[in-house]
Amino acid sequence: MLALLALLVAAIASCRDDGSTATPSTDTAGEADLASNAADIAAARGLTPDDITAALKTYMPSGRHDDYIMFASGGHGGQLILVGLPSMRILKSIGVFTPEPWQGWGYGSRDSMEILAEGQPNETQTVLWGDTHHPALSETAGDYDGQFVFVNDKAHARVAVVDLRDFETKQIVKNPIAMSDHGGSMVTPDTEWIVEGGQYAAPLGQEYAPIEEYEAEYRGMVTFWKFDRESGRILVEESFAMELPPYWQDLCDAGKLVSDGWVFCNSINTEMATGGIEKGNPPFEAGVSQRDMDYMHIINLDKAAEVAASGQTTEINGFDVIMLDTSIAEGLLYFAPEPKSPHGVDVTPGGDFLVVAGKLDPHVTVYSFAKIQEAIAGGNFTADPYGVPILNFDEVMEAQVELGLGPLHTQFDAQGYAYTSLFLESAVARWALGGPYADKHPEEGWSLVSKQPVQYNIGHLAAAEGDTVSPDGGYLVALNKWAIDRFTNVGPLLPQNFQLIDIAGTGDTMQLLYDMPMGIGEPHYAQIIKADKLNPWEVYPEVGWDPRHQQVDPDAPKVGEERIVRDGNNVEIWMTAVRSHYTPEPIEIQQGDHVIWHITNTERAYDATHGFSLPGYNIQLSLEPGETTTFEFTATESGVFTYYCTEFCSALHLEMVGYFTVEP
Ligand code: K7E
Ligand code: CUA
Secondary structure (H helix, E strand, O other), X not given: OXXXXXXXXXXXXXXXXXXXXXXXXXXXXXXXXHHHHHHHHHHHHOOOHHHHHHHHHHOOOOOOOOOEEEEEEOEOOOEEEEEEEOOOEEEEEEEOOOOEOOOOEOOOOHHHHHXXXXXXXXXXXXXXXXXXXXXXXXXXXXXXXXXXXXEEEOOOOEEEEEEOOOOEEEEEEEOXXXXXXXXXXXXXXXXXXXXXEEOOOEOOOOOOOOHHHHHHHOEEEEEEEEEEOOOOEEEEEEEEEEEEOOOEEEEEEEOOHHHOOEEEEEEEOOOOOOOOXXXXXXXXXXXXXXXXXXXXEEEEHHHHHHHHHOOOOEEEOOEEEEOHHHHHHHOOEEEEEEEOOOOOEEEOOOOOEEEEEOOOOOEEEEEEHHHHHHHHHHOXXXXXXXXXXXXXXXXXXXXXXXXXXXXEEEEEOOXXXXXXXXXXXXXXXXXXXXXXXXXXXXXXXXXXXXXXXXXXXXXXXXXXXXOOOOXXXXXXXXXXXXXXXXXXXXXXXXXXXXXXXXXXXXXXXXXXXXXXXXXXXXXXOEEXXXXXXXXXXXXXXXXXXXXXXXXXXXXXXXXXXXXXXXXOOEEEEEEEEEOOEEEOOOEEXXXXXXXXXXXXXXXXXXXXXXXXXXXXXXXXXXXXXXXXXXXXXXXXXXXXXXXXXXXXXXXXXXXXXXXXXXXX
């Protein structure tokens, strides 16, 4: 055993930087030392040869950067989480729907308060969390371009825009017609549209109707948000939605290449169950699962955009909606039967096939986009109760592949393989695509190749650029819902377990590399982008930068022009911050004054961030180098307060403080 380990370590040690591998040898003194040393450590720690290769594939020496960055949603934590691959180090979380004090997100700064306010679901409640599900990196020609990331809030049907120049949230839009979503965010190949599919049917416009009127009054929806890259904003005025039958639209994906201009969503609850075992109905989980087939929604987005632009819409809550009868008449919407209580539809890299996972069926069903087009042209339809044309299953189905229990989501690599998560079986299935992908791998197409067990109950999975037109392969992360015994017990609420899997090989060669506890919310989906596609700023481009509008704020406090101006009960403060001083320092006001306070961090050094906290007033800011922030409040509390810098910025950081006195 020790000899084997020594040989293995020596072999790996002799891998050169250029990636070539020398013949395993222990004939130099250094390598021999390394080998026996490593073998001793491995023996002492009880590591197997597989453990050692896994460690060598993931270990990052201090200062070395990761090859990939994973953008994971944060589930009901309401944020985004960035993880480096292959090290699986958490790099950052980004406050999105939930306030986050380290980043000063939602603790006074006007930008964050206004963005969180614009996304409020209604006027009488203040919602301070979200259920982030599906991050979508912006794309150019179907490939991630590293400019923006979008994420939806399933609980409140909202979509957020994060600018990847500074990794901060810039916009939150509340869907005006729906109360929940799920099939978002997905982007079209050039990020012209952000897709937000609904989830739980309800009367459109967040209106009331009794549940007995479900079939008549409740509706599903899909919304297409128009994105403007120049301004980095969703243009609500140019966005529109489509009314759908009251099925539960689930996951959507945008077509690409040959299917560019089309959007596909799976659905459940075509039974239109309304729950209520107390009323003699089947309970939801049974009522929603009665039929053998649900409907994949096939949407002609290009044509729908034309119909919306031509004004064939109805305004619901101020938002343009293409009603169902228009969609049917204009040929915007078709259904294809899909077995059984499916979850997820994923478009292959070439855009030529759609993979629907069965959830309660051990197969994935593969649909051919070309066959769908033929079937639409052929006109051999039946119809659902609302008149939506249903294509003939046998005419559009390309293949069914039996993978195992509880298939959910599918990703792709560069070798013509697909990877599907198996929730009930706790495994990742590698299977071989057929058609034009078949000559990329040794196996026969449309067939199961191998399985990698995971711990436990995998939901989504993410492969490196695995949902683009050119997947990288190499790495895959299993987003496992249950951790159970994988980590030290930290109480009854356990982290999720992200498992990194090496998928670089072919056939039966998947290797589990790393377990990573994700103790921040319950991430659902993640996307993995090549790190060198990201090109964020190190410091804001100019001093006095307004990150919300990505330009200099003409009213930003400047060095030498710091001042306090009183106008009646209004006190306005222009302050600068630099290591290790705020100017002006003492701020003396009267109780009841209204305070508007601007601060510029005038630093130009990378990482020279200053914090600003005002205890008792719920103010906590993060001022990155160059940034200007404004906050305002009424000084309702009298007393002596010390505002201070919350980032440990220098040796005299403790002294970066000032008295804020409020005279009764
Ligand atoms: Cu499968 Cu919300 Cu994407 Cu979770 S959904 S797993
Ligand atoms: Cu500035 Cu601490």
